[in-house]
Amino acid sequence: MDRTIQKEVVVIGSGMAGLMATVVLQELGKDVTLLANGMGSLAHFSGTVDLLGSEEFMSPWSGIGNLRDTERQHPYTSVTDEEISKALEIYQEVLGKYGIEYVTLGSNVFLPTAIGTRKPSYLVPKTMLPQGKDYTVVDFTQFRDWKGSLIHKGLREHYHGLELCSIELPHVKSLTLDAVSLARYFEKAEWRKEFISILRKQKLKGSLLMPAVLGIRGHEEIVAELEAALGHQVIEVPTLPPSAPGRRVYEAFMQRLKPNIEILYNNRVLGIEEGLKLRVSRPGRQWCYGAKSVIWAGGGLLGGGLVPAKDGLRDTVLGITITEGWQAGSQPIKGLYIAGSQLGYYDWPLEKSGAGVALSTGYKAAMLAGGGYYE
Numbered sequence: 001m002d003r004t005i006q007k008e009v010v011v012i013g014s015g016m017a018g019l020m021a022t023v024v025l026q027e028l029g030k031d032v033t034l035l036a037n038g039m040g041s042l043a044h045f046s047g048t049v050d051l052l053g054s055e056e057f058m059s060p061w062s063g064i065g066n067l068r069d070t071e072r073q074h075p076y077t078s079v080t081d082e083e084i085s086k087a088l089e090i091y092q093e094v095l096g097k098y099g100i101e102y103v104t105l106g107s108n109v110f111l112p113t114a115i116g117t118r119k120p121s122y123l124v125p126k127t128m129l130p131q132g133k134d135y136t137v138v139d140f141t142q143f144r145d146w147k148g149s150l151i152h153k154g155l156r157e158h159y160h161g162l163e164l165c166s167i168e169l170p171h172v173k174s175l176t177l178d179a180v181s182l183a184r185y186f187e188k189a190e191w192r193k194e195f196i197s198i199l200r201k202q203k204l205k206g207s208l209l210m211p212a213v214l215g216i217r218g219h220e221e222i223v224a225e226l227e228a229a230l231g232h233q234v235i236e237v238p239t240l241p242p243s244a245p246g247r248r249v250y251e252a253f254m255q256r257l258k259p260n261i262e263i264l265y266n267n268r269v270l271g272i273e274e275g276l277k278l279r280v281s282r283p284g285r286q287w288c289y290g291a292k293s294v295i296w297a298g299g300g301l302l303g304g305g306l307v308p309a310k311d312g313l314r315d316t317v318l319g320i321t322i323t324e325g326w327q328a329g330s331q332p333i334k335g336l337y338i339a340g341s342q343l344g345y346y347d348w349p350l351e352k353s354g355a356g357v358a359l360s361t362g363y364k365a366a367m368l369a370g371g372g373y374y375e
Helices: 016-027 040-044 060-070 081-098 148-155 179-186 189-200 219-230 244-257 354-369
Strands: 004-012 032-035 109-112 118-121 135-140 163-167 207-211 234-237 262-264 268-273 277-282 285-296 306-309 312-315 336-338
Touching (some): 004 016, 016 032, 016 040, 016 081, 016 244, 016 354, 081 244, 135 148, 148 163, 179 189, 179 244, 219 234, 268 285, 285 354, 336 354
Parallel strands (some): 004 032, 004 285, 032 262, 135 163, 135 207, 207 234
Antiparallel strands (some): 109 118, 277 285, 306 312
């Protein structure tokens, strides 16, 4: 093992919680190093920020208040409404500078999904917010992760007058094309012209439901161009991973962090020892980092921070069973703060709370690690 490389603050994980924590530390003026190992759970991110998706509480704030009364170990019990709101504000500001406007109606709104259902969400890209009464599902015949007939069948009871049209995408032959690859096609001006020409020949009615593949960079401009050319509002619907909206979020945060933040790619943390010594594996060798503060935000099963074990899910770095869990801001090792899925005591797929917990606990961990709060 080589000598220990000393850092001020190290953030482990480049998913939602880790990126939020790094931006906050950047704003606090800290010398921060981000250890990244891919996009983490953002590769699966729908692009919508769900605080709490319970149909019992259409206001997620009421639902969070109820959780604090009944589930005393839930991550939301250790962050305040003010901290959640601040994290959402930072998120909107980062994405806004990248050219993507997020909006909220103050309560949950039901959004169409790629399997023909609807899901509640709180903070939504403007291009995903349904408006009007009439809709047409636009099927892309070569895109296997978007089945227009399935979506049309499932959504008819919610959107009256729902129509379906199918088109063949220009110059796309592969049925194995994924969402991110298709989004790159939409970034090409000449290809978009052919796409628009094909769609103009179809019988279209109301707003157009399309898969969320309308570009990565310059996404809102691409949507505006399609709307102007077609004379219809275009509404993006999240698809199966890999996620184009998740890629947009990742690139927006990276644009914000570079060139002032040290980002080290392809790092896998093997363990964290007392004294905040990190054993890190990089291609070809191992390294050892030391830090004054560390934020561990390695993600859950999707991000690789948790793995299945006989007794549940086990944290890959700390070795604990996740049902033991930690409160946001707690320190299993002095100076080590945990954010996101590693906290335990919540079921984000069922609650639809994943992005809300990740952003708010990432914010809180950074404020504690960076001295924004007095402990």
